[in-house]
Amino acid sequence: MSHDRDDSGFDADEARMLRSFFRDEAHDELEGITRRLLHASRAELDRAALQEMMRTTHTLKGSAATVGLADVAACAHELESLFARLRSGTIGWSAATADALIEIVDTLRAVVDDADAPEAAADRIARMRQQMAALAALAARREPAATRAQTPPSRREGTPAGAQNREPAGAAARRAAPPDRAREPTDRPSAVAPSPGDAAPEPALAASDSGAIAIPTDAADAPADGSVAGRRRRDTTRVLRIDAARIDRLMDSVGELTFDRTRIDRRIGDLRRAVRELDATRRTLRDVAGALGERLGDDAAALADIEERLAAHVAALARSTSALADDAAALGETAGALQSGLSAVRMASARVLFERLSVSLREIAREAGKRIEVDTSGDDTEFDKLVADQVFAPILQILRNAVAHGIEPAEQRIAAGKPPVGRISLRARHQADAVWIDIADDGAGIDPDALRERFVALGLWTPQRARRATEAEVLRAMFEPGVSTRDETDALAGRGVGLDSVRETIARLGGDITVESTRGAGTTFSLRLPVTAAVSQALLFKIAGHVYAIPNVHVLDTVWIEASSPAMPDRLRLADGSVPLVVLQAVLGAPAPADARRVPAVVVDYAGKRLAVTCDRVIGPREIIVKSLGPLLSDLPLYAGGTISGSGKVQLIIDTAALVQLAHPDAPIDLPADRHPHPPAPDVPPPRVLVADDSRSVREAVSRMLAGAGYVVDVAEDGERALTMLRQTRYAALVTDIEMPRLDGFGLLEAMRRHPHLAQLPAIVISSRTTRPNRERAKQLGAARFIPKPVTRKRLVAALERLLRRAADVPPAGA
Template sequence: MTDDPRRPSLIDLFREEARTQARVLNDGLLALDRAPRDAGALEACMRAAHSLKGAARIVGVQVGVELAHAMEDCFVAAQEGRALLDVAWIDELLRGVDIVAHIGNDEDESARDAVGTCVASLQARMAGVVPHSVAVRRDVAPTAAAPFEPARSTAAEPPTASVASMPSGSSSGADADPDAAFNLLADTLRAEATPALTATTPAPDSTPATTPSSSSAKGTSTTTTEPGRMLRVRADNLDRLLSLSGESLVESRWLKPFAQSMLRVKRVQRDSTRALDQLHETLADLKLDPRAQAALEEVRRLTAESQHLLAERLADLESFDRRSTHLSQQLYDAALQCRMRPFGDGTGGLARMVRDVARSLGKKVRWQLVGESTQVDRDILDLLEAPLGHMLRNALDHGIETPAVRLACGKPEEGTLTLDARHTAGALLITVSDDGAGIDLDALRASIVRKKLASDETAARLSEAELLEFLFLPGFSLRDQVTEVSGRGVGLDAVHDVVKRVRGTVRITHEPGLGTRVQLQLPLTLSVIRSLLIEVAGEPYAVPLAHVNRTLHVSRAEIELLEGHQHIAFSGRRIGVVTAHQILDTAPPADESGTVSMIVIGDGPQTYGVVVDRFLGERMLVVQPLDPRLGKIRNITAGALMENGDPVLIADVDDWLRSVERLVAGGDLKHTQHGVAHAAQRATRRVLVVDDSLTVRELERKLLATRGYDVTIAVDGMDGWNAVRGERFDLVITDIDMPRMDGIELVTLIKRDPQLQSLPVMIVSYKDREEDRRAGLNAGADYYLAKGSFHDEALLDAVRDLIGEAYG
């Protein structure tokens, strides 16, 4: 329709207009669902339908004209008091809105069929409406191309895109001059489009628009160049702008240390001037050659002049440093702001979804959105659409009760569902809360047992916080049957995955009978992270602070061996200890000081203390994605530049945890220097304790370790058999009843092996019957100690009888 390739087609512009008006209609109808006689909502809907009809007529999309005309009839009838838009009527109008948002052109047969069905339904409802004798239509007929007046604008109404008046002689879009029609519609859209309507006038050097944009479109973002005018900008260009502005900010901070180094030059020059003055005083009493005296005076003059010039230039440099840093900071802040969008941009369809799901469940719900204007990073907002939908559906299905149940509980029959977004403590806090029944912990506990995720005894001991953690497991659901709303166990699991991906946290709290709250704490932006800088093998690394539970300075003596692995006491429990050198596969440290620096990462049973060389402080870092040609680098997620311009790698903490698990599974963990490991190395008597009970293993290990024995742990007979074949031991202490291989089998294998048959074996078992004792001794055991009569000295005396003292 135009020779200018940079112009979007009229159909593209119409699609933009249709989507914009569909959003206005959707919001207005949801408002009318709560208050059917809301004059402001009725006026907004009528104007949106009227504008849509005019736009469809210009481009010759007759199905759009027919649908918009039918919808406008309904709104006018409601405005004039001839009809009341009840729930069923609003359902039909909302179906029309869904069609409006996807209208393309008259050649779309499916669209024509959908429009025909919707128009017929609306006309059938209008058939029962009494005509108004003085009703004035804004057009002659849906097929005519008569002029129409522009929609009125009131301060109380949201801005909507409307089509300006056309000359009386203008024809439909099929016959009108293409350039004139294009200019008319494009100018109108530019003048009256809402902020959500983007890219109506692409910049001359921008890429031609081939697809209509939307507020949630991937790969594009918008930036305002002047009030009322929006431009389409490629997302990678914005990312590049942010990256360059971050580098500019880093470079500007290089001036301050440079100025400080120049101050040292100034001090050196001042000292040289003083030395020259002292030389002048010393030579004053001597009769120097006039030429020498003149040269000395000239040197003093030049030195004083250079000192004065240096002072002036340093003052200029300091002033430039302040201006440059301030300007670079402003540039960076502005570039960062381009990535930010109002939270409401990503929640446009949630109100409709809440209404539809609540109706399908037979529930009455009042929807509240708080913090619609809260600024959120573009990438985070794009990721939030699905998790928020899961959380809201979960609250509607599992939380809010039916009207009858709520009335029986003394609650209003209409429940309240609130979505709240706000900035707090440098993070984005998103909360979904309801005033429903809360979470049935007994049902949750029973579901955990039924799904064989824990035994009855274990489930009974779980705290409330531990029980709620099961809700985030993949495939976990409290529903026994799959419905259209829930039952597949993908809701909170998907929420948890997204939150972890952006380095955030999620927490569930509830009050029985009063409601449930799901709270997401997310970073404000993915472009900048607060990080803890650490040093490992002489290189700096950045660990996102969102993943750091605690930083510690731990004495090596506090690190204990438990089942062959290092542990420390942390928050009332024991956590494993590893070194960052093993995770990053670097050379071990040469430092042999009595304390180590440690960061605590992970959560639940996967919590570990990671030993690093030293802490370098906290920094705000601009994330620089690694070159995609490098692929995924293990344990590293991105890079950044420090203030001095040096590069630093940003740790992938999830990868770190996976690396630790691999090291543990492979038995490759090494001990830190000194501490228990070194004390154990001094022992000359080595004891292998084989028992499937953690309590018994730990008790026996501590008793023997405190006497100086070097103790190794095995969790069952098979583990013990592998251990004695791979290492040298002076004594084996084993239980009888164990999985995979019992103690009798282990003793038998040891005594049958020519290289091991001289190894003393002690059985410590609860079985104290004579036949049990005889079976153990017949298998070859050198000592049988019953746990029923077990006490510390009995075990130690038996060990000393078999192998002597620890140091021999």
């Protein structure tokens, strides 16, 4: 693996991946510009549309520079300057202007595609500049500059009289650049080195942090002509990019369809009962008519006719009901197929996750000064992209520990008979209804005896408990809060750092984590994860007539409380010990059980903490479609979501983490300072930083810079989303762009300063809008640093470290 870095600060593999992200982003943005130009080509150019096109090209300029594509950044800057001349009136608007700009944008798209091929890119750039010169020449012929400067663009006509006899801008450009001209060498070398092995990115890589999902489609219908679009699509897999929120809304609609089908089934049952009752009434009528016999006289024939017609109607209604049942079954099959298809769209292969982890792992290995090989298997294993995104940070923490404290230095490995290069394996596989991911290293392993001594020293275990504990119990105890194994002089391989938070995150996903280790041979962490976050297995139970759900993955058993008195005990005795008992009726404000001698309870395990909760009646396991509670109810601490029953009733899903907090309110045990002459470093989780930028490429690049330096990074695509995340999660710092849709960086900083809990949050502004007024305004709004784009890894990390050190030295307001 090559670790050589280009001018952008990324190695070859990182640069290749980031540039593939940038190409996806650039195509989306340039297609948006083309749509706006086409929409306005027969009318006046809307000022808001022009401003949006300027913002888009400005974003592309910064993104290209960030990933090291200086030539593309220069072309985007020149296109932005053209739009600025349109805004000032230096270039007048007309259909010919729109045609010329569309050709220029199309050429810029080709420049992006050829960015890693300097000779082809130089030819495209020359072509683009000739097109721009032709547009400027056309504008100069159409109207005197002084007149254009004095006439606002909104008051000019779209096409002056006689313009139809003038040469189109595209023709002028083509005449200026004949197709058979010799290619001239460029004096300006490309800033991007050629990458002959740079293959097109796998379609799944288009799944972005902003929530977009990429769907590969058949490339057979790609244009066969010589157009730019055809050249771009030929010999590649076409990708349809869809916002993940749209997929989620469709999944919700399929869920509603399933509920509708259930209601139809209930109505069919009602109809069948009505048919049976109607048929019984008909038979009764026939029997009564037969019993009356001759006394009915002439009415007997009339009643017989009514009975026959009634029998025909009952038979027809029975046939219609049966056909309706068949249609409902077909509807159910269609809904199931739709749900399966949409679930498949939400899936991402493990390859995407492993590639992201591999890039970060190389950076961590470089900083640790160790050589490591990464081996992956099961790359085609698919699971929910939402799960993959959320599990990235926990796995990265495990890898960081493996590199820093598990893999030995080369000298020690050679002395132990191992190859000097360490090996880390990432494996994914499906098993039953879950996805398993194994993270294995061939390092020093974990010493259980040393762990026992540490637990006793920390006050977590007594000496007797340490002696009785099995090796498996010792390894499980590493996930307990308060465990720190960071002494570099011990033989613990540093495995306790942050493992409690790792298990907490995985448990919230409905998963679990286990560890196995052999001294001198290595350690393996195994993560069990749900295949999808949309559909879940849950245990349903009733309290006070309402149905609640607990995810099945956390349920150990259902039992009866066998108490010796009517009073509810504090703990529930099980076969292998006792667990805290939470009276859920009291928590929910429902009547408590009058007699505890026969009450059902559910035993759950969450992140290694066990407890039992009471209920009125256990219904049993069901497959449910998990739905968000929405903004009004999302802050309720006891609930993780909701689902809808077949009868249309809302059923709330209990947050197992909240139950654990009720049952285990005690804080982790901290070791007093006087019990250790040299206490271990505190087990402090890495700082969490929020990055806000509307460019996917910049978000990805900055995230990699900060993640490689040990930070946990979240991203937001605009200021409004960033503000929501800041209110929901505690962050150590904010890194924000200025130019963003919905809410820009200045608006975000203003909103933060008005919020009591965000007013003192350290903030760094990154932008290519580096004018003095922008810098001064950022400073007035509380930004501690202003870093011009393109951002380099060294500069950003150094600025953030200084900022966090300074923030740690300043006491909080009111202290």
